[in-house]
Amino acid sequence: MTPSEHRRAHPDWNRELVELAALLLVVGATNLALAGVAGHPAATFTLMATGMALLVVALVRWWSHRDAAIAEVPEPEPAFVPQNLWRLRARVTDVPGRLAELAGALAALGGDIRTMQVHPVAGGAVDEVLLHLPTRVRQVDLVAAVETAGGYDVSASRADVRELDDVPTRTAVLANDLVNGRTDLVRGLRSLLGHVEAQWQDDSDVHPVAETVTETAMRLAEPGGGVLVLTRPGGAFTPAEFARARALADLATSCRARVRSVERAVTTYRGIELMLRSADRTDVDLVVEFHERCSSAARFRRYFSAGPAQGERGLRRLLTPALGRSLLALGPDGQVVGMGNLMYDGDSGELALLVRDDWQRRGVGAALAEDLVEQAARMGITTLTAESHVDNTAIARTLRRAGMKLVGAPEPGEWSWTRDLAPLARTE
Numbered sequence: 108m109t110p111s112e113h114r115r116a117h118p119d120w121n122r123e124l125v126e127l128a129a130l131l132l133v134v135g136a137t138n139l140a141l142a143g144v145a146g147h148p149a150a151t152f153t154l155m156a157t158g159m160a161l162l163v164v165a166l167v168r169w170w171s172h173r174d175a176a177i178a179e180v181p182e183p184e185p186a187f188v189p190q191n192l193w194r195l196r197a198r199v200t201d202v203p204g205r206l207a208e209l210a211g212a213l214a215a216l217g218g219d220i221r222t223m224q225v226h227p228v229a230g231g232a233v234d235e236v237l238l239h240l241p242t243r244v245r246q247v248d249l250v251a252a253v254e255t256a257g258g259y260d261v262s263a264s265r266a267d268v269r270e271l272d273d274v275p276t277r278t279a280v281l282a283n284d285l286v287n288g289r290t291d292l293v294r295g296l297r298s299l300l301g302h303v304e305a306q307w308q309d310d311s312d313v314h315p316v317a318e319t320v321t322e323t324a325m326r327l328a329e330p331g332g333g334v335l336v337l338t339r340p341g342g343a344f345t346p347a348e349f350a351r352a353r354a355l356a357d358l359a360t361s362c363r364a365r366v367r368s369v370e371r372a373v374t375t376y377r378g379i380e381l382m383l384r385s386a387d388r389t390d391v392d393l394v395v396e397f398h399e400r401c402s403s404a405a406r407f408r409r410y411f412s413a414g415p416a417q418g419e420r421g422l423r424r425l426l427t428p429a430l431g432r433s434l435l436a437l438g439p440d441g442q443v444v445g446m447g448n449l450m451y452d453g454d455s456g457e458l459a460l461l462v463r464d465d466w467q468r469r470g471v472g473a474a475l476a477e478d479l480v481e482q483a484a485r486m487g488i489t490t491l492t493a494e495s496h497v498d499n500t501a502i503a504r505t506l507r508r509a510g511m512k513l514v515g516a517p518e519p520g521e522w523s524w525t526r527d528l529a530p531l532a533r534t535e
Contacts, residue, residue: 188217188241188242189241189242190219190239190240190241190242191239191240191241191242191244191265192221192237192238192239192265192266192267192268193237193238193239193240193249193263193264193265193266194235194236194237194263194264194265194266194301195213195234195235195236195237195238195249195253195261195262195263196233196234196235196236196260196261196262196263196301196342197209197233197234197236197253197258197259197260197261197262198228198231198232198233198234198258198259198260198261198343199231199232199233199234199257199258199259200230200231200257201230201231201232202257205256205257206225206234208256208257209234209253209256209257209258211256212252212253212255212256213236213238213252213253215252216240216241216244216248216249216252217240217241217244218238218239218240218244219238219239219240220236220237220238221237221238221239222236222237223235223236223237224236226345226346226347226348227345227347228343228345228346233343233345234258237266246263246264249263250262250263260342260343262340262342264301264302277298277299278299278351278355281295281298281299281355282355282358285355285358285359285362286362288385288482288485289485289486290486291359291430291432291486292329292330292335292355292356292359293305293335293430294486295355295359296327296335296337296352296355296356299348299351299352299355300337300339300344300348300351300352301339301342302339302340303325303337303338303339304337304338304339304340305335305336305337305430306335306336306338307329307333307334307335307336307424307428307430308333308334308335308336309332309333309424318353320344320346320349321344322343322344323338323343323344324336324337324338324344325337325338325344325348325349325352327352327353327356328356328360329356330356330359330360330362330363330427331363331387331388331423331426331427331428332388332423332427333424335356337352363387369384370382370383370384370437371383371384371478373474373478375469375470375471375473375474376470376473376508377468377469377470379469379470379471380439381436381437381438381444381445381471381474382436382437383434383435383436383437383474383475383478384434384435384437385432385433385434385435386426386427386433386434386435386446387426387427388423388426388427390426390435390443391422391423391426393435393442393443394422394425394426394435394443394446395422396442396443397442397443397444397446397463398414398415398422400463400464400465401461401463401464402464405461405462405463405464405467406461408495408496408499408502409459409460409461411494411496425448428448428450430450430451430452431448431449431450431451432448432449432479432482433446433447433448433449434446434447434448434449434475434478434479434482436462436471436474436475438466443463444462444463444466444471445460445461445462445463445466445471445472445474445475446460446461446475447459447460447461447472447475447476447478447479448460449479449482449483451483451486451488454487454488454489454490455488455489455490455491455492456483456488456490456491456492457491457492457493457494458476458479458480458483458491458492458493458506458509458511459493459494460472460475460476460502460505462475467501468501472501472502472505473505473508473509476505476506476508476509477509480509480510480526480528480531483528484528484531488528489527489528489529490525490526490527490528490529491511491525491526491528492523492524492525492526493506493511493523493524493525494517494521494522494523494524495521495522495524496520496521496522497516497520497521497522498520503522506524509526510526511524511525511526512524512525512526
């Protein structure tokens, strides 16, 4: 019920009381003026006293209703404040009340803590916080506030809204994506640990690989062979994070060993039937034979050199790169007639193709490119690039058919191509 409806349901008699009080006072004053002070009858003073009493009652009623009306006025809703999501990491000493000081410092900035994880380490703990902050708060302001509250080794970076999932949920989603090929180990580790730099080292001669962690680096066995070395600027690794990363790497290794790549039958735009499947390191012999049956000119146009890195080790790295995928096109006899590579880091990827000379101009390259573009979109890659020689008209047609556009010549005799996959990635 609104205030006006309330007044209609419960009439306010203040106006009538005031009018009646005024009437009594006027009558009393008139009688007093006509009869004089000496001849003031008791009735005159009774009228005036009654009028004053009614006036006081009206004043009291008005004042009480005024307070009620003020109480009924709703407080204005706070204005919407644009916010950004931040990931904060800080080391704190094991002192009672330190966490409360940290929370108070974040609240003073207008922060709203969404999730918090505490990683015990020697001499204290590492607090990892996801929080919303007003857009006016800068990174330097956030770091300074945490340091003032007693934190050190502080790092802060903008976070993605998908990181709001709790760690068990995020891990389960990553595991499902690994099994279904929607992500790989490095991208999964970045989702789990935040922004980490990953480098691949070929320690194929060392078995088993020594998996270790320090505050500045983490070594994990890469499922395809070798070692992944992870570093994270401004944020020390903790034993709990190492355990999670190692479990994810073990899962990726199991997926590679147990989940065989599915062969997909495709028909090229020339009407040729092919089988496409992902490559692994057991395909070394097939790929060696494939490269031997490609002319030196074809290899040079693909690698801008005589071929991939020398020896079996170079081919293994080409087949299962830590940050990439390889796709094979198989002819009716099971031999490799084409090979496509997708290399990526973050949101950017690079496409490269090689087709056996006797299978060129039959749509093999286009089929490989189309499949790799779809894989890149599913993985969230938003920008795809490629490089070609200016006289390689066959690959130029293939790249155009894959939706790529010529954007420049980075070196004499070379062309650069690109395609924006963001619209395609949003529809996946």
